[in-house]
Amino acid sequence: MSIIIDGKAVSKKILEEIKLETENLQNKPCLAVIIAGNDAASKIYVNNKQKTAGYLGFESIVKELPEDISQNSLIEEVEKLNRDENVHAILVQLPLPAHIDSSKIIESIRPDKDVDCFHPYNTAKIALNMETTLFPCTPAGIMLLLKEYGISAEGKHAVIIGRSNIVGRPLSWLLLNNSATVTVCHSKTENLADFTKNADILISAAGKPEFVKKEMVKEGAVVIDVGITRDTDGKIKGDIDFERVKDKASYITPVPGGVGPMTICCLMKNTLELFKKYHLKT
Ligand code: NAD
Numbered sequence: 660m661s662i663i664i665d666g667k668a669v670s671k672k673i674l675e676e677i678k679l680e681t682e683n684l685q686n687k688p689c690l691a692v693i694i695a696g697n698d699a700a701s702k703i704y705v706n707n708k709q710k711t712a713g714y715l716g717f718e719s720i721v722k723e724l725p726e727d728i729s730q731n732s733l734i735e736e737v738e739k740l741n742r743d744e745n746v747h748a749i750l751v752q753l754p755l756p757a758h759i760d761s762s763k764i765i766e767s768i769r770p771d772k773d774v775d776c777f778h779p780y781n782t783a784k785i786a787l788n789m790e791t792t793l794f795p796c797t798p799a800g801i802m803l804l805l806k807e808y809g810i811s812a813e814g815k816h817a818v819i820i821g822r823s824n825i826v827g828r829p830l831s832w833l834l835l836n837n838s839a840t841v842t843v844c845h846s847k848t849e850n851l852a853d854f855t856k857n858a859d860i861l862i863s864a865a866g867k868p869e870f871v872k873k874e875m876v877k878e879g880a881v882v883i884d885v886g887i888t889r890d891t892d893g894k895i896k897g898d899i900d901f902e903r904v905k906d907k908a909s910y911i912t913p914v915p916g917g918v919g920p921m922t923i924c925c926l927m928k929n930t931l932e933l934f935k936k937y938h939l940k941t
Pocket residue numbers: 797820821822823824825826827844845846847848851864865866867885886887888918919920922
């Protein structure tokens with residue numbers, strides 16, 4: 660019988676702590692979000708971020724820019740926010756329109772306002788295990804869930820499916836920094852199950868609905884599902900075949916209600932952290 664990891668509850672607890680801390684601040688943290696284009700899912704995500712920021716008592720700004728904005732104009736918008744003394748945290752919602760080079764936009768964000776922690780300066784610090792308090796939101800959320808449930812990564816074999824810059828890659832560094840033995844699998848990995856079957860901690864971030872089957876999971880493994888895919892009738896599915904895997908895992912995250920709520924929670928945590936670094940020089 661496995662324990663279902665309740666990301667919603669953990670996230671709620673952390674958000675309430677942030678809200679309380681914010682109430683006692685004279686100035687309020689300000690999160691600025693840039694969204695370019697008309698991607699429906701992105702609009703929902705940005706709306707949720709703005710709502711959560713408002714709930715916590717943060718200031719928030721959303722800059723909606725047209726789909727056909729040029730790369731230079733987009734960089735100019737970022738630079739305006741870089742210069743704005745009242746903005747502590749900047750997020751550029753991904754994906755950007757196809758003609759924009761996302762890496763150039765991420766590089767234009769001031770590293771000390773880079774709330775997603777995607778700037779090469781910030782990611783390098785994490786990869787090198789240098790002193791830092793900010794981490795990319797989804798990997799940070801996963802590490803917080805493990806901590807909350809008393810699951811240590813030390814000495815464990817952690818297998819990650821997916822090597823994206825926002826999930827798999829930075830998560831591999833965080834797990835390595837926590838003394839796990841880490842294997843990163845991806846779309847070119849041969850015989851994926853040979854790796855997943857050996858995982859003490861298995862994390863899937865491939866975006867392939869229910870493709871991790873029971874026979875791919877080791878008995879007693881901790882199973883973390885990052886995947887979010889909407890099926891034809893609008894139902895949200897994770898990467899893990901939850902109903903069958905749950906009896907084999909020791910701990911497992913559901914979708915929805917697992918990693919998802921932790922991502923937004925860590926975004927707010929990072930916003931507060933950047934504010935404190937700026938105002939309180941922590
Ligand atoms: P991505 O498309 O950038 O990366 C997917 C990765 O999976 C790639 O590295 C690819 O090599 C790997 N992959 C794909 N098919 C594979 C296969 N059959 N075997 C092994 N590896 C395979 O996606 P992403 O942005 O990293 O997101 C991954 C999933 O996580 C998506 O479903 C996304 O919606 C979800 N996501 C959820 C959260 C959250 O808060 N829960 C946050 C970010 C992303």
